[in-house]
Amino acid sequence: MGLQPYDLFDLVAEKARLPEDKETSILKSQLDLALRLNREQEAERLMHELRSVNPLAYLKAEHAKAIKEERYTDAAVLDEQITECKVQNWLRRREERNAEDEEEFGFL
Numbered sequence: 001m002g003l004q005p006y007d008l009f010d011l012v013a014e015k016a017r018l019p020e021d022k023e024t025s026i027l028k029s030q031l032d033l034a035l036r037l038n039r040e041q042e043a044e045r046l047m048h049e050l051r052s053v054n055p056l057a058y059l060k061a062e063h064a065k066a067i068k069e070e071r072y073t074d075a076a077v078l079d080e081q082i083t084e085c086k087v088q089n090w091l092r093r094r095e096e097r098n099a100e101d102e103e104e105f106g107f108l
Contacts, residue, residue: 024054031061056085 051058
């Protein structure tokens with residue numbers, strides 16, 4: 001079977017991963033607690049808030065939920081969305097670095 005392209009991307013992303021911001025960590029902890037205590041309304045509110053703060057973390061949480069509930073078709077779609085989000089984040093960071101280099105060195 002071997003590694004798929006998204007597996008390689010995940011490996012590279014993990015190596016270059018930036019630390020998670022405090023707000024995202026707090027939201028994820030609160031969401032985990034709400035799910036464990038079966039507080040559905042609170043969990044939905046936290047998911048919505050997490051989606052606006054960190055779309056990638058939201059997609060990962062939805063992916064884990066879909067797998068837990070054995071909704072594998074939904075999980076596959078979410079996996080594709082996660083990969084797309086990671087690529088978009090990478091491209092945005094790359095453009096920002098290029099703009100910084102151009103500003104600093106006057107070329108590129």
